[in-house]
Amino acid sequence: MFYRESGDFKTTYIDDDQTFPIKFDRYRYYAVMFVAFAIIPFMVNDYWVNAIFLPFLIYSIAAIGLNILVGYCGQVSLGTGGFMAVGAYAVYKLMTAFPDVSIVFHIFAAGAITAVVGVLFGLPSLRIKGFYLAVATLAAQFFLVWLFNRVPWFYNYSASGQINAPERTILGEPVTGANTDAWAVYLLCLVFVTVSALIARNLTRGTMGRKWMAIRDMDIAAEIIGVNPLTAKMSAFAVSSFFIGISGALFFSVYLGAVEVGEAFGINKSFLVLFMVIIGGLGSIFGSFAGAAFLVLLPVLIKNVLVGGLGWPTDLAAHFEYITVGALIITFLVLEPHGLAQLWRVVKEKLRLWPFPH
Amino acid sequence: MSEQFIWGIEVFLNGLMAGVLYALVALGFVLIYKASGIFNYAQGVMALFAAMTLVGIMNGQVPFAHLINAIFGTNVHHFGWHVPAFLAILLTAGVMVGFAWIVQRFIFRHLVGQEPIILFMATIGLAYFLEGVSDLMWNSEIKKLDVGLPQGINLAIDDFTYGIFDYGFFIDNLDIVATIIAAILVLALTIFSQYSKQGRAMRAVADDHQAALSVGVSLNFVWIMVWSVAGFVALVAGIMWGTKSGVQFSLSLIALKALPVLMLGGFTSIPGAIVGGLIIGVGEKLFEFAIGPMIGGATENWFAYVLALIFLVFRPQGLFGEKIIERV
Numbered sequence: 001m002f003y004r005e006s007g008d009f010k011t012t013y014i015d016d017d018q019t020f021p022i023k024f025d026r027y028r029y030y031a032v033m034f035v036a037f038a039i040i041p042f043m044v045n046d047y048w049v050n051a052i053f054l055p056f057l058i059y060s061i062a063a064i065g066l067n068i069l070v071g072y073c074g075q076v077s078l079g080t081g082g083f084m085a086v087g088a089y090a091v092y093k094l095m096t097a098f099p100d101v102s103i104v105f106h107i108f109a110a111g112a113i114t115a116v117v118g119v120l121f122g123l124p125s126l127r128i129k130g131f132y133l134a135v136a137t138l139a140a141q142f143f144l145v146w147l148f149n150r151v152p153w154f155y156n157y158s159a160s161g162q163i164n165a166p167e168r169t170i171l172g173e174p175v176t177g178a179n180t181d182a183w184a185v186y187l188l189c190l191v192f193v194t195v196s197a198l199i200a201r202n203l204t205r206g207t208m209g210r211k212w213m214a215i216r217d218m219d220i221a222a223e224i225i226g227v228n229p230l231t232a233k234m235s236a237f238a239v240s241s242f243f244i245g246i247s248g249a250l251f252f253s254v255y256l257g258a259v260e261v262g263e264a265f266g267i268n269k270s271f272l273v274l275f276m277v278i279i280g281g282l283g284s285i286f287g288s289f290a291g292a293a294f295l296v297l298l299p300v301l302i303k304n305v306l307v308g309g310l311g312w313p314t315d316l317a318a319h320f321e322y323i324t325v326g327a328l329i330i331t332f333l334v335l336e337p338h339g340l341a342q343l344w345r346v347v348k349e350k351l352r353l354w355p356f357p358h
Numbered sequence: 359m360s361e362q363f364i365w366g367i368e369v370f371l372n373g374l375m376a377g378v379l380y381a382l383v384a385l386g387f388v389l390i391y392k393a394s395g396i397f398n399y400a401q402g403v404m405a406l407f408a409a410m411t412l413v414g415i416m417n418g419q420v421p422f423a424h425l426i427n428a429i430f431g432t433n434v435h436h437f438g439w440h441v442p443a444f445l446a447i448l449l450t451a452g453v454m455v456g457f458a459w460i461v462q463r464f465i466f467r468h469l470v471g472q473e474p475i476i477l478f479m480a481t482i483g484l485a486y487f488l489e490g491v492s493d494l495m496w497n498s499e500i501k502k503l504d505v506g507l508p509q510g511i512n513l514a515i516d517d518f519t520y521g522i523f524d525y526g527f528f529i530d531n532l533d534i535v536a537t538i539i540a541a542i543l544v545l546a547l548t549i550f551s552q553y554s555k556q557g558r559a560m561r562a563v564a565d566d567h568q569a570a571l572s573v574g575v576s577l578n579f580v581w582i583m584v585w586s587v588a589g590f591v592a593l594v595a596g597i598m599w600g601t602k603s604g605v606q607f608s609l610s611l612i613a614l615k616a617l618p619v620l621m622l623g624g625f626t627s628i629p630g631a632i633v634g635g636l637i638i639g640v641g642e643k644l645f646e647f648a649i650g651p652m653i654g655g656a657t658e659n660w661f662a663y664v665l666a667l668i669f670l671v672f673r674p675q676g677l678f679g680e681k682i683i684e685r686v
Contacts (some may be wrong), residue, residue, distance in 0.1 A: 015469050042381035076475060128670050129682075131478065131625065135617045136670060139663035211504025220684050267614065270481060278479055312428045319494040332478045334468040 002349035017202055024351075028182045036190055039287040054255045056296045058247050063242030063276040063288035064200045070274070073127050073236035074216030079137035081269035082144035083130040083241050085261050087248025089154050092163045093178075093255065097154060103168040103175065104252065108194070110249040111242040117144075118175045118241025125233050129219075141270055145338065150260040157252040162260050165253040176215055185254050192250060196243050201285050203239060212236050213283075244273075269309035275325065279332050281341025290340040361525070361643045365626060369647040376418045376534035378640020379598055383403075384623065384631040385544070386591040391581045391625045392564040393584040396466065397478045402445035402613020404454070405587055407492040409596030409605045411453050413503050414496040415612055421495045423498040443505040447593070447653060454589030462553035462582045498607065502602035507535050543594060544632065547587070618666035624679025633677060638662045 003024045012018045020026040044053060062080060090110035095103065104338050121140040127138050148154050156164050167177030175186045202210055213231040214222035225228050252259045259265075272295065280291020299321050306317040336342055350357075378508035383401060390398045414421065418437040427433055441449070465484065506604055508531040528606025551557035562570040563580045571577055599609055619638050642661045650657045675682050 030570065075479075105409030111385065124667055124671050127674050128667075129674070130474065132621055132674060132676075134478070134668055135621050136663070136667045138614065138617060139660065139667040142660035142663055146656065146660050150656065189648070272480075273488075274482075310428075313424075316424055316428055319490045319498070321496065322486050324490075325485045326490060329483025330465055330480055330487065333472075333476055333483065334465065337476055339487070 003348060003354070016280040016345075019198075019205075024063035025252045033194075037064025040343055041187055044182050044186055046182050049186050050255075051086060051300055052296060055184050056190055056293055057186075057193045058250045058255055059273065059292040059296060060193050060275060060289050061196045061250070062244050062273045063280060063292045064285060065240045065247065065278075066198055066213070067275050067277045067282065067285070067288045068200060068204070068243070069236050069240035070277055071284065071287075072209060072214040072216060072252065073240075074123070074219075075233065076130075076134040076139040076272045077240075078267070079084075079121060079140035079144075079268060080244055081265040081272045081339035083114050083118055083244040084248030084251060084269060085144055085148055085265035086117050086241075087111065087245030088113065088252030088259055088265065089148050089163065090245065091249035091253050092154075092165070093154070093169060095166060099166070099168075102170065104170065107246055107249045107253070108291075109247040114248065115238040115242040118244070119234050120238045122234060122237030122241075125237070126230060138267075141267055145261055145265060160260075162258050163252065168253075176257065178257070180254075187256060189250055191224030196246065197285055197289075200239075200243065201295065204285065208235060208239075216283075275329060278329065279339055281339030284339070286344060287339050290344070294340065295325070298328075306340060364523050364525050366644070366647065367641050369530075371428060371527065371529060372533070373640035373643030374636055375529070375537060375639070376643060377636035378533070378537045378601075379595070379635075380492065380538070380612070380615055380619045380639055381632045381635025382540050382543070382591065382595040382598065383612050384619040384635055385547075386595070387616060387620055387627065387630045388546075388585055388623075388625065388628055389588045390592065393560055394466070394563075394581050395474055397454050397474065397625070399478065399481040399613060400443065401428040401592060401616065401622055402484045402610040403488045403492070404457075404592035405596035405599065405612065406420065406605070406607070406609040407457070407596075408450055408454055408589065408593035409497040409503060409600035410428070410492045410501070411611060412450045412505075412593070412597065413501045413605050415449050416441050416443060416505075419496060424497050425494055438472075447505070447597075450593055451590055455586045457588050458582050458585030461534065462578065464663065466581065467578070485610070489536055489607075493607075500606040501600075503597065505606050507532055507597075507601050508600065510567070523648055530602075532602055535630060538599070540632075542626065547628070556580075560584060575682045581674055601657035616664065617661035618670070621666040621670055621676055625677030626676035626680055627676075630676060638665070641665055 003288075005022060008021075008023050016025075020029055025145050026088050040053070062084060064235065066077065066080055087110045088115040091103075094106040094109055096102075098106070117140075121137065124136050149161065155161055158164075165176040167174050167179065169175065170184075173187050174180050175184055187353050204212070209291065211222070211227045212235075213238075214225070215228050215229060215232045219229055222232070248265070252264070256264060274351065276291035276295050278291070279294055280289070281287025302321050302324060303314075303317050306312045306320060307314055332339060338345075360616070383405065386401045386404070387398055388397055388403075413419075418439040420426070420434050423435050457487060466477070466482060469480055489640050502575060508548065510531055510533060512529050512531045515529050520526040525617050527648065549557075551561055559570070559575045559580050562573070569575065570580075595612070596605075597610065599612060603609075615638075618636075619631060619634040621634075622637055623632070623634025624650065641660045642665075645661050646655070
């Protein structure tokens with residue numbers, strides 16, 4: 001009754017081209033935006049922001065980035081952690097080198113630097129495919145982490161080898177450092193997420209996204225019909241690394257504040273983001289959000305139930321987290337290989353026919 | 359002869375020994391990949407699980423003791439007996455067969471015909487699951503594994519090289535034993551796959567699933583068998599690494615070390631796994647020895663990957679891999 005194309009007349013080309021052509025989708029989107037921008041900032045406290053909202057928003061950006069590479073372009077990457085580290089260290093160097101420039105520019109610049117690094121490590125993808133490529137991206141992961149650990153220039157010769165985010169403000173409101181307000185950091189990340197999602201959504205709808213998908217479905221066939229694999233693959237690596245770099249920059253500067261590279265951006269981070277993409281749904285922007293939300297909430301939930309509710313020791317809860325995540329991955333792959341996004345699609349199909357399904 | 363050169367030889371030999379251990383892990387990957395097209399990321403965790411189970415059985419630990427204690431408020435830890443090493447190894451091999459059956463029955467039977475990348479992701483999920491289970495079952499502290507393998511410096515080699523170079527090489531007895539065992543294992547596997555009925559079935563499945571099925575080979579049986587053999591290889595690798603550096607979480611990371619070995623050697627070739635392992639072992643040790651100190655050390659973390667990456671750019675199917683033919 002509510003969810004259908006019919007009756008929604010488009011009279012201009014702009015209307016016809018909009019992101020959400022169905023009215024119900026559009027209003028849902030406005031409602032989510034309204035809640036996110038106008039209601040949540042007034043209600044959050046430090047715990048909610050640090051335990052749930054910030055990781056969710058930041059991982060969403062990373063998941064969108066990886067989804068573009070894996071889900072849309074079909075190039076499996078296990079180097080996400082390394083690219084996030086590039087974003088983090090780039091923003092750190094920029095913040096300390098140009099203290100007067102706004103941090104927003106730094107974060108975008110960090111994304112751009114990561115894009116360049118991503119293209120460099122993506123170049124072998126022209127020759128290497130499938131598993132071989134997945135393993136080759138591990139080279140990026142391990143090499144980058146080693147680089148940031150061993151070359152003192154990257155952490156400004158600090159004695160501990162850590163990097164610490166100095167305090168920076170936007171419009172007089174501190175967003176990094178020790179004196180931040182919960183709502184300010186939340187809003188900053190939210191703005192970045194919204195912008196990233198809009199860019200990603202529109203890129204994947206356009207020429208570029210179609211080229212990526214052609215490469216994903218069969219690269220030789222795509223090449224024959226006139227898709228240049230060099231530009232398609234490199235642009236996917238660049239765009240994907242750009243988003244991942246931004247998420248790494250936010251992860252370090254806004255969320256953690258202090259980072260030791262091996263711990264924060266190790267191989268486990270790569271897998272975590274990959275799991276988000278798989279569970280959420282390959283080739284879906286909504287899926288990136290769903291996957292990020294799922295894997296951010298799950299550990300919090302398990303911890304609260306097992307440690308808080310049943311009083312078990314924390315190490316048991318940690319083991320259960322591993323088991324649950326592993327079992328969920330397998331279950332999703334067996335039952336619903338297209339992830340949470342597919343469930344949502346099924347619901348929408350049902351809604352189309354509701355209330356008269358026959 | 360300069361000192362540097364002699365040290366270089368020693369590093370080279372130690373690299374060969376380390377390479378054998380990498381090859382041992384890589385072997386498990388190749389077996390499963392050849393027979394079922396599954397790239398089994400969980401191989402390293404299987405080694406960890408096997409080693410932990412072995413230690414647990416030998417020490418008579420109660421499985422899931424922590425969990426039971428947390429739920430029922432009891433305080434059980436050990437049965438109070440000790441199982442001799444040989445019997446424990448047999449029991450652990452049995453556990454690995456059971457594990458192979460479970461994996462086949464509950465996961466990969468449902469994923470037949472899926473894209474390889476989906477299967478790969480499933481094994482990553484399996485790795486996480488198994489890691490959680492093995493920690494929960496035998497708890498996660500570092501354990502000592504001693505099945506009676508000799509350890510420590512080999513004095514004969516030390517004396518012999520001292521006589522020649524005036525400098526005794528440090529070669530661990532354990533590494534020598536590992537090399538011998540790996541050689542026996544590869545020989546046994548080759549004989550098994552060439553001459554036994556089951557081995558032939560395995561090769562038939564590796565060649566062509568459909569054709570093997572149509573001449574009456576049970577795919578299910580072959581796959582369970584292959585996972586069991588891989589589990590056994592994982593057990594051997596787990597014993598070697600566990601004896602060397604204790605049974606602990608980092609054991610599962612050897613899977614990551616085996617990946618560049620596979621890329622070098624090609625995913626489908628058993629000799630490739632061996633040669634790749636040796637090249638990686640020697641290469642990373644020599645690189646660390648010669649160039650590592652100049653650029654900050656600990657290059658072993660990434661050298662293998664970068665070497666494999668550069669190599670693959672020139673030869674995408676690895677040293678011994680089958681030529682990749684692509685059709686539209």
